[in-house]
Every structure is written in structure tokens, then in C-alpha cells.
Amino acid sequence: MPNQIPSRLDDLEKRNIVVERMQQRGVELSEIAAITLDLQSPYIKDLDFDTCIDHVERVVRKREVQNAILTGLELDILAEKGLISEPLSTMLNEDHGLYGIDEILALAIVNVYGSIGFTNFGYVDKVKPGIMAILDKEGKTKEKCHTFLDDIVGAIAAAAASSIAHRYG
Numbered sequence: 001m002p003n004q005i006p007s008r009l010d011d012l013e014k015r016n017i018v019v020e021r022m023q024q025r026g027v028e029l030s031e032i033a034a035i036t037l038d039l040q041s042p043y044i045k046d047l048d049f050d051t052c053i054d055h056v057e058r059v060v061r062k063r064e065v066q067n068a069i070l071t072g073l074e075l076d077i078l079a080e081k082g083l084i085s086e087p088l089s090t091m092l093n094e095d096h097g098l099y100g101i102d103e104i105l106a107l108a109i110v111n112v113y114g115s116i117g118f119t120n121f122g123y124v125d126k127v128k129p130g131i132m133a134i135l136d137k138e139g140k141t142k143e144k145c146h147t148f149l150d151d152i153v154g155a156i157a158a159a160a161a162s163s164i165a166h167r168y169g
């Protein structure tokens with residue numbers, strides 16, 4: 001049988017790979033859910049952490065999201081290892097402010113959840129709450145490249161907040 005239609009198990013397998021890869025890069029889903037809770041609790045009374053985790057899970061099970069995560073993390077890792085050629089290598093390793101493709105890739109994640117996703121992403125990108133601030137700081141060291149990861153984390157948190165808003169709004 002040709003493997004054209006991925007089964008639910010395939011998506012779950014990819015979810016596990018994506019989650020594991022993010023852990024290796026220093027991010028737990030719980031840290032993303034904490035940002036989601038901050039984003040959405042002003043709008044939803046009694047919103048709890050478990051609901052946020054649940055919606056972060058939904059987000060990382062979407063194929064478009066998984067593809068964006070895999071692509072961004074791969075570029076961060078290759079940049080860190082010095083395997084990317086110039087001038088891109090310096091732009092990624094120094095998290096160059098005018099590079100901009102890291103935010104564009106992250107939009108592929110929030111795009112799935114409509115306009116609330118964009119608003120939320122704009123906010124976290126500016127404020128850099130929780131784990132995003134840590135990644136930003138680490139990314140400024142010579143050893144680490146988190147150029148894509150910080151935006152991916154913000155986008156997943158924003159997407160999960162939007163998913164909650166659609167559900168309860």
C-alpha cells in the first residue's frame with residue numbers, strides 16, 4: 001500500500017518528534033501553555049492551565065504547524081553547527097533584526113487560526129513573556145542560535161490562545 005494518506009498515528013508520531021525536538025532545544029509544552037494562559041486569561045473567566053495545555057497539544061498536532069517547527073528548528077541547529085553559508089550564517093547566528101524570515105515562518109503557524117492569532121503573535125513578539133525572554137537571551141550568546149525558535153514558541157502560544165478564543169468566545 002502506498003503511504004499517501006498519513007494516518008492519525010503518523011500525525012501522532014510526528015507530534016512526538018516535534019515535541020522532543022523542542023525539548024532538546026530547551027522548550028517544554030508547559031512553558032508555551034503558560035504564555036497562552038497569560039494571553040487568554042484576561043478574556044476568559046476561570047481559564048485553567050490544563051485547558052491551555054490541551055489547546056497547545058491541538059496546535060502541535062496540525063501538519064502545517066509541525067512543518068513550520070521542523071523547518072525553523074533545523075535552520076537554528078544548522079546555524080549553530082556552522083553548516084550554513086554566508087551571508088545567511090551571520091544573520092541567523094546574530095539574530096539580525098532585519099532578517100525577518102523567522103517571523104514570516106511563524107506566521108504559517110498563526111495563520112491556521114485567523115486574525116486573533118496575528119494579534120496575539122504581535123503582542124508576544126513584542127513583550128517576549130516567560131520562556132521567550134530566556135530564549136532571546138540565550139540566542140544572543142555565541143553558542144546558541146534561537147532565531148527561529150523564539151518566534152515558533154510565540155506563534156504556538158498565540159495559536160493556542162486563538163484556538164481557546166474560538167472555542168469559548
Ligand SMILES: [Ca+2]
Binds near residue numbers: 095103146147148
Ligand atoms: Ca527570532
